[in-house]
Amino acid sequence: GEDVEQSLFLSVREGDSSVINCTYTDSSSTYLYWYKQEPGAGLQLLTYIFSNMDMKQDQRLTVLLNKKDKHLSLRIADTQTGDSAIYFCAETPDSNYQLIWGAGTKLIIKP
Protein backbone atom coordinates (compact mmCIF):
# COMPACT_ATOMS: atom_id res chain seq x y z
CA GLY A 1 0.00 0.00 0.00
CA GLU A 2 0.93 3.66 -0.02
CA ASP A 3 3.57 4.77 2.46
CA VAL A 4 5.28 8.03 3.44
CA GLU A 5 8.60 7.96 5.29
CA GLN A 6 10.35 10.69 7.27
CA SER A 7 13.24 10.84 9.72
CA LEU A 8 11.99 11.38 13.25
CA PHE A 9 14.40 14.14 14.31
CA LEU A 10 16.49 16.93 12.82
CA SER A 11 18.75 19.20 14.85
CA VAL A 12 20.11 22.46 13.39
CA ARG A 13 21.75 25.61 14.70
CA GLU A 14 19.80 28.84 14.76
CA GLY A 15 20.47 30.77 11.56
CA ASP A 16 21.38 27.68 9.52
CA SER A 17 19.16 26.11 6.89
CA SER A 18 17.02 23.11 7.80
CA VAL A 19 16.26 20.44 5.23
CA ILE A 20 13.50 17.98 6.09
CA ASN A 21 13.18 15.00 3.78
CA CYS A 22 10.30 12.73 2.88
CA THR A 23 9.93 9.75 0.57
CA TYR A 24 6.67 8.31 -0.70
CA THR A 25 5.67 5.24 -2.65
CA ASP A 26 2.55 6.24 -4.58
CA SER A 27 3.50 7.37 -8.08
CA SER A 28 -0.01 8.64 -8.74
CA SER A 29 0.22 11.34 -6.08
CA THR A 30 -1.33 14.58 -7.24
CA TYR A 31 -0.48 16.93 -4.39
CA LEU A 32 2.17 16.73 -1.70
CA TYR A 33 1.89 18.73 1.49
CA TRP A 34 3.92 19.98 4.41
CA TYR A 35 2.11 20.57 7.68
CA LYS A 36 3.57 22.09 10.85
CA GLN A 37 2.54 21.16 14.39
CA GLU A 38 3.72 23.41 17.20
CA PRO A 39 3.73 22.04 20.76
CA GLY A 40 0.25 21.51 22.15
CA ALA A 41 -1.48 22.60 18.95
CA GLY A 42 -3.18 21.10 15.93
CA LEU A 43 -1.52 20.91 12.55
CA GLN A 44 -1.46 23.81 10.13
CA LEU A 45 -0.82 23.67 6.42
CA LEU A 46 2.58 25.17 5.66
CA THR A 47 2.84 24.71 1.92
CA TYR A 48 2.04 22.25 -0.85
CA ILE A 49 3.26 21.38 -4.31
CA PHE A 50 1.46 19.96 -7.30
CA SER A 51 3.03 16.83 -8.73
CA ASN A 52 3.89 18.43 -12.09
CA MET A 53 6.14 20.99 -10.38
CA ASP A 54 9.79 20.56 -9.37
CA MET A 55 10.11 23.45 -6.97
CA LYS A 56 8.04 25.94 -5.08
CA GLN A 57 9.39 28.86 -3.08
CA ASP A 58 7.53 30.87 -0.47
CA GLN A 59 9.63 33.34 1.51
CA ARG A 60 11.98 31.25 3.71
CA LEU A 61 10.45 27.97 2.54
CA THR A 62 11.57 26.00 -0.51
CA VAL A 63 9.90 22.75 -1.53
CA LEU A 64 11.74 20.43 -3.90
CA LEU A 65 10.05 17.48 -5.57
CA ASN A 66 11.95 14.71 -7.35
CA LYS A 67 9.16 12.68 -8.86
CA LYS A 68 11.49 10.07 -10.35
CA ASP A 69 12.92 9.24 -6.92
CA LYS A 70 9.62 9.98 -5.13
CA HIS A 71 11.46 12.34 -2.83
CA LEU A 72 10.11 15.55 -1.34
CA SER A 73 12.07 18.03 0.76
CA LEU A 74 11.32 21.17 2.72
CA ARG A 75 14.10 23.68 3.18
CA ILE A 76 13.75 26.40 5.80
CA ALA A 77 16.29 29.19 5.35
CA ASP A 78 17.69 31.09 8.35
CA THR A 79 16.06 28.75 10.88
CA GLN A 80 14.63 30.55 13.91
CA THR A 81 13.57 29.30 17.34
CA GLY A 82 9.95 29.79 16.25
CA ASP A 83 10.47 27.09 13.63
CA SER A 84 10.72 24.47 16.39
CA ALA A 85 7.88 22.09 15.62
CA ILE A 86 7.01 18.74 14.13
CA TYR A 87 6.80 18.78 10.34
CA PHE A 88 4.53 16.28 8.63
CA CYS A 89 4.75 15.29 5.00
CA ALA A 90 1.51 14.07 3.37
CA GLU A 91 0.31 13.09 -0.08
CA THR A 92 -3.02 12.55 -1.80
CA PRO A 93 -3.22 9.59 -4.16
CA ASP A 94 -4.83 10.37 -7.46
CA SER A 95 -8.17 8.71 -6.88
CA ASN A 96 -8.55 9.06 -3.16
CA TYR A 97 -9.52 11.90 -0.87
CA GLN A 98 -7.44 10.45 1.93
CA LEU A 99 -4.14 11.99 2.90
CA ILE A 100 -1.33 9.54 3.53
CA TRP A 101 0.77 10.93 6.39
CA GLY A 102 4.38 10.56 7.37
CA ALA A 103 5.20 10.08 11.06
CA GLY A 104 6.55 13.63 11.38
CA THR A 105 10.03 15.09 11.81
CA LYS A 106 10.75 16.97 15.01
CA LEU A 107 12.91 20.01 14.26
CA ILE A 108 15.17 20.96 17.17
CA ILE A 109 16.92 24.34 17.12
CA LYS A 110 20.25 24.68 18.90
CA PRO A 111 21.27 28.18 20.04
Next chain:
Amino acid sequence: GAGVSQSPSNKVTEKGKDVELRCDPISGHTALYWYRQRLGQGLEFLIYFQGNSAPDKSGLPSDRFSAERTGESVSTLTIQRTQQEDSAVYLCASSSASRTGELFFGEGSRLTVL
Protein backbone atom coordinates in the same frame (compact mmCIF):
# COMPACT_ATOMS: atom_id res chain seq x y z
CA GLY B 1 -16.28 30.73 14.14
CA ALA B 2 -13.24 31.32 11.99
CA GLY B 3 -11.51 28.04 12.72
CA VAL B 4 -12.19 24.45 13.71
CA SER B 5 -13.32 24.29 17.30
CA GLN B 6 -13.01 21.21 19.52
CA SER B 7 -14.29 20.54 22.99
CA PRO B 8 -13.39 19.66 25.62
CA SER B 9 -9.74 20.62 25.26
CA ASN B 10 -8.86 18.27 28.10
CA LYS B 11 -10.74 15.32 29.51
CA VAL B 12 -9.68 13.02 32.32
CA THR B 13 -11.86 9.99 32.86
CA GLU B 14 -11.83 6.69 34.66
CA LYS B 15 -11.41 3.41 32.84
CA GLY B 16 -14.76 2.03 31.77
CA LYS B 17 -16.55 5.38 31.44
CA ASP B 18 -17.93 6.74 28.15
CA VAL B 19 -16.64 10.00 26.68
CA GLU B 20 -17.96 12.28 23.96
CA LEU B 21 -15.75 14.66 22.01
CA ARG B 22 -17.14 17.44 19.88
CA CYS B 23 -15.93 19.15 16.71
CA ASP B 24 -17.28 22.30 15.07
CA PRO B 25 -15.85 22.51 11.54
CA ILE B 26 -15.33 25.65 9.50
CA SER B 27 -18.65 26.79 8.06
CA GLY B 28 -19.11 25.54 4.51
CA HIS B 29 -16.53 22.76 4.79
CA THR B 30 -18.11 19.56 3.57
CA ALA B 31 -15.33 17.19 4.63
CA LEU B 32 -14.55 16.35 8.25
CA TYR B 33 -11.88 14.02 9.61
CA TRP B 34 -11.11 12.58 13.02
CA TYR B 35 -7.55 11.53 13.83
CA ARG B 36 -5.91 10.11 16.92
CA GLN B 37 -2.40 11.15 17.92
CA ARG B 38 -0.69 9.25 20.68
CA LEU B 39 2.15 10.93 22.56
CA GLY B 40 5.13 11.42 20.26
CA GLN B 41 3.43 9.65 17.37
CA GLY B 42 2.02 10.59 13.99
CA LEU B 43 -1.61 10.80 12.94
CA GLU B 44 -3.86 7.76 13.00
CA PHE B 45 -6.93 8.12 10.76
CA LEU B 46 -10.22 7.26 12.47
CA ILE B 47 -13.17 8.37 10.35
CA TYR B 48 -14.06 10.67 7.42
CA PHE B 49 -17.34 12.41 6.60
CA GLN B 50 -18.07 14.01 3.23
CA GLY B 51 -21.36 15.83 2.87
CA ASN B 52 -24.28 13.44 3.02
CA SER B 53 -22.31 10.43 1.77
CA ALA B 54 -21.80 7.36 3.93
CA PRO B 55 -18.79 7.97 6.22
CA ASP B 56 -15.53 6.09 5.83
CA LYS B 57 -15.21 4.31 9.18
CA SER B 58 -12.28 2.15 8.17
CA GLY B 59 -9.94 3.65 10.78
CA LEU B 60 -12.06 3.12 13.87
CA PRO B 61 -10.01 0.76 16.07
CA SER B 62 -12.89 -1.09 17.71
CA ASP B 63 -16.66 -1.11 18.08
CA ARG B 64 -16.25 1.03 21.21
CA PHE B 65 -15.58 3.95 18.88
CA SER B 66 -18.35 5.68 16.95
CA ALA B 67 -18.88 9.07 15.36
CA GLU B 68 -21.77 11.04 14.00
CA ARG B 69 -22.19 14.11 11.90
CA THR B 70 -25.44 15.78 10.95
CA GLY B 71 -25.19 17.20 7.45
CA GLU B 72 -22.22 19.55 7.20
CA SER B 73 -22.22 20.66 10.81
CA VAL B 74 -21.01 19.47 14.17
CA SER B 75 -19.51 16.02 14.66
CA THR B 76 -19.22 13.99 17.84
CA LEU B 77 -16.79 11.16 18.49
CA THR B 78 -17.92 8.76 21.21
CA ILE B 79 -15.68 6.28 22.98
CA GLN B 80 -17.52 3.74 25.11
CA ARG B 81 -16.00 1.82 28.03
CA THR B 82 -12.73 3.72 27.76
CA GLN B 83 -9.44 1.89 28.19
CA GLN B 84 -6.04 3.27 29.14
CA GLU B 85 -4.78 2.75 25.60
CA ASP B 86 -7.41 5.24 24.42
CA SER B 87 -5.37 8.02 26.05
CA ALA B 88 -4.31 10.35 23.24
CA VAL B 89 -5.05 13.65 21.58
CA TYR B 90 -8.06 13.43 19.26
CA LEU B 91 -7.76 15.86 16.37
CA CYS B 92 -10.56 17.01 14.13
CA ALA B 93 -9.98 18.61 10.73
CA SER B 94 -12.21 19.98 7.99
CA SER B 95 -11.72 20.90 4.36
CA SER B 96 -13.72 22.26 1.48
CA ALA B 97 -14.89 20.03 -1.36
CA SER B 98 -12.65 21.74 -3.90
CA ARG B 99 -9.41 21.57 -1.87
CA THR B 100 -9.59 18.21 -0.15
CA GLY B 101 -5.93 18.06 0.85
CA GLU B 102 -5.92 21.41 2.58
CA LEU B 103 -7.04 20.45 6.04
CA PHE B 104 -7.77 22.90 8.81
CA PHE B 105 -7.20 21.35 12.21
CA GLY B 106 -8.64 22.08 15.60
CA GLU B 107 -6.44 22.28 18.68
CA GLY B 108 -7.44 18.78 19.69
CA SER B 109 -9.06 17.12 22.69
CA ARG B 110 -6.55 15.54 25.06
CA LEU B 111 -8.05 12.41 26.62
CA THR B 112 -6.48 10.80 29.67
CA VAL B 113 -7.93 7.52 30.90
CA LEU B 114 -6.88 6.62 34.44
